[in-house]
Amino acid sequence: MNPGDHDFVPLDSSASNSSPGPSDEPPAAQAEDLSVPWGWLDVAMIVPVAVGTMFLIVMLLAGGLALFHLSMPQLARPSSQLLFVAISAQILMEIALLGYLAAQIRWRESLPFWRTIGWRPLETGHLPRGVAYFGLVCGGILLAAVVTLASSAFPPKHPLPIEMVFRNRPLTVLFALTAVLVAPVVEETIFRGYLYPVAARSFGRNAGILFTGTLFGLLHGSQLWGGWWQIGLLVLVGILFTWTRAATRTVLSSFLLHVSYNSVQAVALLIAMFGPRHFPRIG
Numbered sequence: 651m652n653p654g655d656h657d658f659v660p661l662d663s664s665a666s667n668s669s670p671g672p673s674d675e676p677p678a679a680q681a682e683d684l685s686v687p688w689g690w691l692d693v694a695m696i697v698p699v700a701v702g703t704m705f706l707i708v709m710l711l712a713g714g715l716a717l718f719h720l721s722m723p724q725l726a727r728p729s730s731q732l733l734f735v736a737i738s739a740q741i742l743m744e745i746a747l748l749g750y751l752a753a754q755i756r757w758r759e760s761l762p763f764w765r766t767i768g769w770r771p772l773e774t775g776h777l778p779r780g781v782a783y784f785g786l787v788c789g790g791i792l793l794a795a796v797v798t799l800a801s802s803a804f805p806p807k808h809p810l811p812i813e814m815v816f817r818n819r820p821l822t823v824l825f826a827l828t829a830v831l832v833a834p835v836v837e838e839t840i841f842r843g844y845l846y847p848v849a850a851r852s853f854g855r856n857a858g859i860l861f862t863g864t865l866f867g868l869l870h871g872s873q874l875w876g877g878w879w880q881i882g883l884l885v886l887v888g889i890l891f892t893w894t895r896a897a898t899r900t901v902l903s904s905f906l907l908h909v910s911y912n913s914v915q916a917v918a919l920l921i922a923m924f925g926p927r928h929f930p931r932i933g
């Protein structure tokens with residue numbers, strides 16, 4: 651069954667007309683892009699599901715580490731063991747969230763998961779698809795370079811929380827792999843695939859782009875706490891990702907931006923950690 655075969659929630663005509671989309675796609679395409687079978691209550695349910703899943707995973711991981719004679723008081727202290735548990739729990743929680751959304755869409759709505767949540771083929775018109783993909787990848791690389799330069803122009807006055815990870819080489823590798831292999835898929839699916847259509851349907855497309863992108867940046871704030879300029883830059887990155895997804899009507903485009911952006915950051919981090927010379931750290 652295709653998404654168009656389902657009786658989705660109708661669009662609010664005022665939202666679709668008062669705030670035009672970032673591209674000139676036909677109204678029918680706009681309507682299909684935003685007519686998803688979930689709403690704000692479903693979006694809000696992600697929070698307790700994520701918190702509950704994270705708590706369960708942390709308890710299971712802590713129990714497993716206890717077999718190696720590591721107690722909870724030991725894990726409560728800032729250490730490589732604690733950071734390993736935190737990063738591992740984050741990975742497992744994000745994968746569990748994908749499973750939760752897939753179960754909701756496939757079993758409750760009887761719809762295909764990936765296409766319904768926005769992972770559609772990229773429509774490129776007369777432009778070869780490979781050229782379009784390459785352009786998005788280059789866009790992510792360029793964005794990473796600009797953000798890195800902008801971040802270095804106003805460095806934080808104090809060490810950021812995320813820098814604790816970079817003091818340990820195995821944790822740095824785990825973090826870099828997560829940033830490239832896991833985070834772009836999960837975050838684009840949740841923010842640009844699940845949240846954006848509901849926000850755009852409720853507030854209008856432009857406001858939906860700003861809302862989704864800002865929330866994306868702010869939810870990463872715990873990693874950059876104290877680096878307010880860096881958090882602001884990440885909000886801007888989130889808005890650009892969401893604008894690209896809205897303009898192309900597919901999560902695939904923002905994913906290509908995201909994975910290439912994170913890949914540049916990860917490579918720079920690994921060079922700084924393992925390279926023969928110490929390079930400036932990314933912001």
